Amino acid sequence: MKLLLKILLSFILILFIIIIISIRSVDYTPYFLTSYYKTTIDSLKECEDRLAVLPKRAEKGGFQAGFSKISITPGWGVPLAGYADRNGLPNHGVHDSLFASTLAIKSGSQEVLLVGIDALIVPRKLAEAVMAVVGPKTGLKRHQILFGATHTHSGPGAWQKGWLAQKFAGNYDDTTFQFLTRQISQSIIEAYENLSSAKIGFFSINLPEYTQNRLVKAKGTIDPEFSFGLVQFAALNQVVWGSYSAHATTLSGENMRYAGDYPGYWVRRIEMQPTRKAFFMAGGVGSHSPKGIGQNFERSRYIGEATADSVLKYVDAVQFDDLWPVFSIGIKVNLPEPHIRISNHWRLAPWLARKIVFENDTWLQLVRIGKTLIIGAPADFSGEIAAQLKDYAHRLGYRLVVTSFNGSYIGYIVPSKYYHLNEYESRLMSFFGPTIGDYFPDLMRRMIDLAILYG
Ligand SMILES: [Zn+2]
Incomplete structure (x- = not known):
């Protein structure tokens, strides 16, 4: 006892x-x-x-923009990032090609770049690796490059070590990491080197039909605003940048093919006009899930094309800003x-x-x-x-x-x-x-x- x-x-x-x-x-x-x-x-x-030491208004110069879009679709054997229930298994092919897109903007002596990536997130080590490539080649500083992701849950994985990253994106693979670094860096460098005379305007429309509060449902509020920017180049080419607050989760973990989810359909719809390019960045997507008709790719398409059609209605009405x-x-x-x-x-x-x-x-x-x-x-x-x-x-x-x-x-x-x-x-x-x-x-x-x- x-x-x-x-x-x-x-x-x-x-x-x-x-x-x-x-x-x-x-x-x-x-x-x-x-x-x-x-x-x-x-x-x-x-x-x-x-x-405080920025140039004064009197010193302003002309406005220029540059754009580049490079494929970041990995090959066979690489896992997808998005859902833990995929258990880090390799992809089964490609439904949509994935891209890194960069819009470089220059006004006077000041340059900023928006970089949108068809991926779940932009991991810190990846952003640092990209900066280590583009910094020495262009002189750009970290604060000049605004990274964003579409938050597709069917994008490239294998980009980070550690338990949490492994759960959502599979085992780290250095070849994939280097590939993503190279492609994203190339997109930034190309956009930066292709600056030419342009105009830019921003606009937004409320589209509450395609997003919902998934955390507290009707007890909460939503951000219904679809924001977009239109860049008009002298050669009549356009670039449309869009951002919306709905998770790119129309596809579940059962999908094993690379796909852009609804932002992919949004981009392709905007790009139906051959002189127009587009890219997308997730907005404040926390607590916001996509709302639409159909299942899986049907729902991706419904939300992507419906939001694109709404944006296209207003593209010609965009006023170009004082830059x-x-x-x-x-x-x-x-x-x-x-x-x-x-x-x-x-x-x-x-x-x-x-x-x-x-x-x-x-x-x-x-x-x-x-x-x-x-x-x-x-x-x-x-x-x-x-x-x-x-x-x-x-x-x-x-x-x-x-x-x-x-x-x-x-x-x-x-x-x-x-x-x-x-x-x-x-x-x-x-x-x-x-x-x-x-x-x-x-x-x-x-x-x-x-x-x-x-x-
Ligand atoms: Zn999320």
Whole structure:
């Protein structure tokens, strides 16, 4: 009996030690009282210093643009990225070719580039590898290149090591990583080298028919805005850039062929006119799922072509903007400790959580083109928050587009009021604690304020 008691006590003691070592309570410290907030705000001050030396309006030059589109469709044997239930198995071929598209924009001495990739996300290591190629060749800095992904869940995988990436994108394969790096870099370099005289205008239409709030359904709001930009070259060629807040998840994990999902159909519909090219970046797709008729590719086609037809109705009505100023700012954002939760109020200790989520910091970016602001978020960024930020910018007289997957990825950013919902986005994929849904909008509003001070 005594022996049994001893064993039981030892077991309880060991369990207690394990809990002490590996479990922490959720940290509710307000973000604005923390050191990570302070250091991030300091980075914003550096942006302010840079903007202060921008050329004055009197020094503006002509406006130029360049475009390039390069295939990034991998070959046989490479897994798809998007769903864990594919178990990292290799693709079964190609339904749609996948592309990296770059729109380079130059106004006076300032250059910014929008890079849209037919992929689930733009992993940080891939963005860094691309910068290591294009930086020395072009002199471009990281803040000048705004990456975005269509968020197709049937895109190339094998791009990152680590448990989480392996779950969603299969085993890392260096050949595929190098291939993607090469193709994306080539697209950027070509667009940059092909600059020629052009005009650009932005427009948006509300299309609530094709997106829905999947997190809280009708209790929540949606961002229904389909934003697009039209570039008109002197040679009558056009480029249309589009962004919409609906997950590219019309295809399930059962699809094993590379496909662009509904953004692929959107692009192909816009490109039916031979003198027109198009590319797409996911908007604030967090909490937003696609809504449409049909199953699988039928539904991809329905949403892609219906949204394209709506955009095409207005393309000829786009007013070309006054294209000054053009600039971009980017900041390193320091993050709270990772929160991998095991219940509402308890999480794994940071040393354990870091085995799944490595990030201590991430990247946030804003591009300004005249009266249009484009923010790149490092996440599946909440469409609900995006809609609020757009209202904020509109009240100040500016158009705002919020895109996700900017070349860094920290999971989902959902409004703080949803943090305790036991759902995929808010529990499993929200990695940085209960205040991240306030922290990022705060930084974004500060970036908007900063951007509109100039010009
Ligand atoms: Zn997503």
